[in-house]
Amino acid sequence: MVGHYPVMLQEVIDALALEGKDIIVDGTFGGGGYTRAILESSNASVIAIDRDPEAIARSQAIKDDFGDRFSITENTFSNIKDVVAEKNIPSVDGIVFDIGVSSFQIDTPERGFSFMHQGDLDMRMSKEGITAKQILEDYSEEQLAVIFKELGEERHSRLIARKIKEHIEEGNEFKTTLDLANFIDRTIKGKKKIHPATRIFQALRIEVNQELEELKSAIDESLKLLNVGGRLVIVSFHSLEDRIVKEKFIEVAGKRKHVNKYQKQKDILPTDKPTYQNLSSRVLVPSDEEVKENVRSRSAKMRIIERIA
Numbered sequence: 001m002v003g004h005y006p007v008m009l010q011e012v013i014d015a016l017a018l019e020g021k022d023i024i025v026d027g028t029f030g031g032g033g034y035t036r037a038i039l040e041s042s043n044a045s046v047i048a049i050d051r052d053p054e055a056i057a058r059s060q061a062i063k064d065d066f067g068d069r070f071s072i073t074e075n076t077f078s079n080i081k082d083v084v085a086e087k088n089i090p091s092v093d094g095i096v097f098d099i100g101v102s103s104f105q106i107d108t109p110e111r112g113f114s115f116m117h118q119g120d121l122d123m124r125m126s127k128e129g130i131t132a133k134q135i136l137e138d139y140s141e142e143q144l145a146v147i148f149k150e151l152g153e154e155r156h157s158r159l160i161a162r163k164i165k166e167h168i169e170e171g172n173e174f175k176t177t178l179d180l181a182n183f184i185d186r187t188i189k190g191k192k193k194i195h196p197a198t199r200i201f202q203a204l205r206i207e208v209n210q211e212l213e214e215l216k217s218a219i220d221e222s223l224k225l226l227n228v229g230g231r232l233v234i235v236s237f238h239s240l241e242d243r244i245v246k247e248k249f250i251e252v253a254g255k256r257k258h259v260n261k262y263q264k265q266k267d268i269l270p271t272d273k274p275t276y277q278n279l280s281s282r283v284l285v286p287s288d289e290e291v292k293e294n295v296r297s298r299s300a301k302m303r304i305i306e307r308i309a
């Protein structure tokens, strides 16, 4: 298995503006790519979080290299406030989230994230809670159709949900990733640009790990934890997540207004002094070189917000 290639690494380091910063939270440790780069390129300490026990197990090398400047907690990043509070730290100078699954997770067939490899239909990053297989069995046809449509943006959501439930009612099981992937492939007729299981796997993964709820809570808590001058940097990988980040940043920082020569100054300036400044009114994406080198980076989107008051 190859390691995880940290996506938009230099852009993330630049965005955190580490000069003079003391404490940074890496909310998605993964393979430790961001954490190591932060520790190597600054004097800051890193508080890392990951919900996957296998990610925690991989962190020893960084502990050995950086000692007390590094700590890691197995938890969900929506609990960032408690993780930081446990260290008696009231606020931090930077927070980064690299949302989604790591290559370690996708490339380990037994974790069940990939429809390309045979593995249990699991998909739990934390290795606890409800599995993807249980969701197919426990949710109603209507509930499945809703998650396939809303979390997978799947056009055939109702058909696939109905066929899955019929298959289970006939006494069959979706034990493995390939049981499900091949079943969807047989169910969807016509031309297929991407593997027809792509969107269903995305929907199930988001539901199993409650990824959108996690992201919303994490942004709210992170904004409150930042010191003035501290930045929150989020790299996400699909439009549902990026929309949440974009809308929240606009909500708390306000939209940069387009100024035209007929507007009076008082119409342009916000009446209240804002607490946050959105540093990415345009979303940032990886360079062509990076996408060539690591095709998994192709859908990455990065946004930055700074606490200014």
Ligand SMILES: C[S@@+](CC[C@H](N)C(=O)[O-])C[C@H]1O[C@@H](n2cnc3c(N)ncnc32)[C@H](O)[C@@H]1O
Pocket (backbone or CB within 6 Å): 004, 005, 006, 007, 027, 028, 029, 030, 031, 032, 033, 034, 035, 049, 050, 051, 052, 055, 075, 076, 077, 078, 098, 099, 100, 101, 102, 103, 125, 214
């Ligand atoms: C894309 S990887 C991060 C890679 C990392 N930036 C690096 O350079 O190696 C995402 C990691 O975040 C973790 N993760 C995803 N959602 C999480 C959540 N809600 N709470 C905590 N960890 C989460 C996953 O377990 C995975 O290890």
